[in-house]
Amino acid sequence: MSGPLQGIRVVELAGLGPAPYACMLLSDLGAEVLRVDRPAPGFGVPAYDVTGRGRRSLALDLKQPAAAEVVLRLVDRADVLVEGLRPGVAERLGVGPDACLARNPRLVYGRMTGWGQDGPLAPRVGHDINYASITGALGAIGEPGRKPVPPLNLVADFGGGSMFLVTGVLAALLERATSGQGQVVDAAMVDGVTSLMAMTYGFRAAGGWADERGSNLLDGGAPFYDTYPCSDGQYVAIGALEPQFWALVVQTLGLEDLPEQYDRDGWPVLRQRLAEAFATRTRDEWAQLFDGLDACVSPVLTLGEAPQHAHLAARQAVVEVDGVQQPAPAPRFSRTPGAIGASPRVAGTDTREALQAWGFHEDEVAQLEQDAVVAQA
Numbered sequence: 001m002s003g004p005l006q007g008i009r010v011v012e013l014a015g016l017g018p019a020p021y022a023c024m025l026l027s028d029l030g031a032e033v034l035r036v037d038r039p040a041p042g043f044g045v046p047a048y049d050v051t052g053r054g055r056r057s058l059a060l061d062l063k064q065p066a067a068a069e070v071v072l073r074l075v076d077r078a079d080v081l082v083e084g085l086r087p088g089v090a091e092r093l094g095v096g097p098d099a100c101l102a103r104n105p106r107l108v109y110g111r112m113t114g115w116g117q118d119g120p121l122a123p124r125v126g127h128d129i130n131y132a133s134i135t136g137a138l139g140a141i142g143e144p145g146r147k148p149v150p151p152l153n154l155v156a157d158f159g160g161g162s163m164f165l166v167t168g169v170l171a172a173l174l175e176r177a178t179s180g181q182g183q184v185v186d187a188a189m190v191d192g193v194t195s196l197m198a199m200t201y202g203f204r205a206a207g208g209w210a211d212e213r214g215s216n217l218l219d220g221g222a223p224f225y226d227t228y229p230c231s232d233g234q235y236v237a238i239g240a241l242e243p244q245f246w247a248l249v250v251q252t253l254g255l256e257d258l259p260e261q262y263d264r265d266g267w268p269v270l271r272q273r274l275a276e277a278f279a280t281r282t283r284d285e286w287a288q289l290f291d292g293l294d295a296c297v298s299p300v301l302t303l304g305e306a307p308q309h310a311h312l313a314a315r316q317a318v319v320e321v322d323g324v325q326q327p328a329p330a331p332r333f334s335r336t337p338g339a340i341g342a343s344p345r346v347a348g349t350d351t352r353e354a355l356q357a358w359g360f361h362e363d364e365v366a367q368l369e370q371d372a373v374v375a376q377a
């Protein structure tokens with residue numbers, strides 16, 4: 001492994017979605033991540049689950065009385081522990097923050113939940129769409145007069161969840177270098193999404209944001225910041241917010257006698273004229289016409305098309321590992337580049353090897369296997 005986090009050891013108590021993606025990012029950046037999976041049949045990371053790449057898998061039955069001590073011994077040698085369990089579950093299993101920090105006061109204990117460790121919804125279930133809904137983010141996405149549109153699970157799971165967990169873990173590691181002490185990072189998706197809405201809160205405070213969907217500058221309300229169908233049924237995206245970019249769009253489309261760009265009363269006319277113009281050519285014809293122009297116009301590509309786009313291809317933003325296309329490590333570093341580690345592993349693939357690498361004697365591993373505390377795939 002390479003990367004700026006080389007030498008950092010992470011224990012991941014396996015979960016779903018945001019926590020595994022956060023650990024993927026830590027692994028991409030060079031950390032050694034050991035994933036603690038359940039030994040149940042069918043549990044683990046399928047080969048196509050890209051978020052499971054870059055770490056070894058230890059199958060451990062956390063419900064066994066001896067399992068907590070296994071985790072705590074791993075914690076003895078770890079810099080970070082990441083868990084995405086419901087509040088209180090880690091404590092009941094004997095691997096909560098108090099127990100882990102007592103064993104290793106330098107440990108950064110990362111907790112990933114949707115609602116947070118406290119509050120009236122803390123013990124409740126939820127998914128990205130629920131966390132985004134109560135923060136106002138979901139209600140702001142969609143066309144006017146129509147229902148809100150779920151933005152995949154990018155906003156809460158990965159934007160408000162994984163990214164804030166990684167930020168918290170890195171900040172705590174940085175602080176530890178001066179204090180010598182670890183701490184708990186409580187990353188709640190509702191907190192993260194709320195933070196992502198910072199600029200929107202600012203717009204609203206200034207009177208520049210209405211709660212009606214599709215009526216604002218950046219939600220498709222502005223005709224020069226929206227998508228338009230082309231003659232082939234595909235779409236182009238336009239984001240010509242600045243006057244100089246807008247002028248180039250108008251010139252390239254051959255439009256004349258238009259309302260002033262930021263005159264909201266004229267926006268319906270602008271939208272109609274833009275729609276009529278973009279409907280005269282195919283998406284790829286428009287992409288070629290705008291290629292090289294600073295007009296903020298781009299083709300709307302599918303996930304299957306994106307890797308072949310000239311810019312992504314030139315930057316090798318999408319790579320193929322063991323027959324699976326996936327994103328390359330990001331961000332990029334001049335001296336310590338990140339790298340993709342091993343492909344996702346079946347639960348327990350590395351149990352014996354990993355335990356011995358983390359300080360367990362061969363005889364101890366054999367006994368743990370015999371007692372059904374751990375399992376080797």
